[in-house]
Amino acid sequence: MADTVIQTPASRNSSSPTVNRGPVSTLIHGLLSFAIWLVLGLFGNILIEWLCMGILWPEQGTTRSEKLLEAEIGYLEEDLQDSLLTDHPTRFAVGMAKQLNKVIFEKTGIVKAIAFTGQRKYRQAQPQGTRFSHLLAQFFSNAHDYLIAAMVATQVYALRLSVLCLSAPVFVLAGLVGAIDGIVQRDLNRWRGGRELGQRYHLAKSFVAPALMLPWIVYLAWPTTIHPYFIILPFAGFLGWVTSVMTARFKKYF
Numbered sequence: 001m002a003d004t005v006i007q008t009p010a011s012r013n014s015s016s017p018t019v020n021r022g023p024v025s026t027l028i029h030g031l032l033s034f035a036i037w038l039v040l041g042l043f044g045n046i047l048i049e050w051l052c053m054g055i056l057w058p059e060q061g062t063t064r065s066e067k068l069l070e071a072e073i074g075y076l077e078e079d080l081q082d083s084l085l086t087d088h089p090t091r092f093a094v095g096m097a098k099q100l101n102k103v104i105f106e107k108t109g110i111v112k113a114i115a116f117t118g119q120r121k122y123r124q125a126q127p128q129g130t131r132f133s134h135l136l137a138q139f140f141s142n143a144h145d146y147l148i149a150a151m152v153a154t155q156v157y158a159l160r161l162s163v164l165c166l167s168a169p170v171f172v173l174a175g176l177v178g179a180i181d182g183i184v185q186r187d188l189n190r191w192r193g194g195r196e197l198g199q200r201y202h203l204a205k206s207f208v209a210p211a212l213m214l215p216w217i218v219y220l221a222w223p224t225t226i227h228p229y230f231i232i233l234p235f236a237g238f239l240g241w242v243t244s245v246m247t248a249r250f251k252k253y254f
Contacts, residue, residue, distance in 0.1 A: 093162035178240035182247025
């Protein structure tokens, strides 16, 4: 009589087959995850703008987001005139902002809601009105201002997103320089008979993903004006250093 095998939950989990994605499905899954992350980042950016408008700087109103948009365009016009991906970075970024604004606000009819709340805002604000009319005017006034701030925040988000896309060659170049420097260090370590430290390789490898993802998170969610150089260059340098350490400690001999 054959022995009966009792499967515990741990053994069932270990015996369950793992799903191995192919390269095409992995690429599609990665693109969908990235698109979902960008949509969530847009909503998060709008919420941050509303928080700054309602709690942190309520006296500035919609002028804060408008000045932020002007500053972002100014950075593009002054310091980001050259790019390997396009001949006109400013035109590309502004066009991307207009296209995103058209898809989100014009196609969905939110622009009509902004116009409606604006008309009701100035129509209801009469000094001889009743208390209800004043409350209604206050509601339309706040709704109008918050919708305007959301529209401007979306344009700022699109501008920063385009800057990050145009800065991709910087990260590629930093990674290549770091890899070449790491190969040179690995070769020198080989001829010197140095010791192999695998912990440094695994530690450096764990910082590659944060070096690539944190610029997108920090720059897109930054609530005030900031030059993109202060975000892109430090993280690109950090990526180059991490790549150098990882390549140098990969293994002693090829």
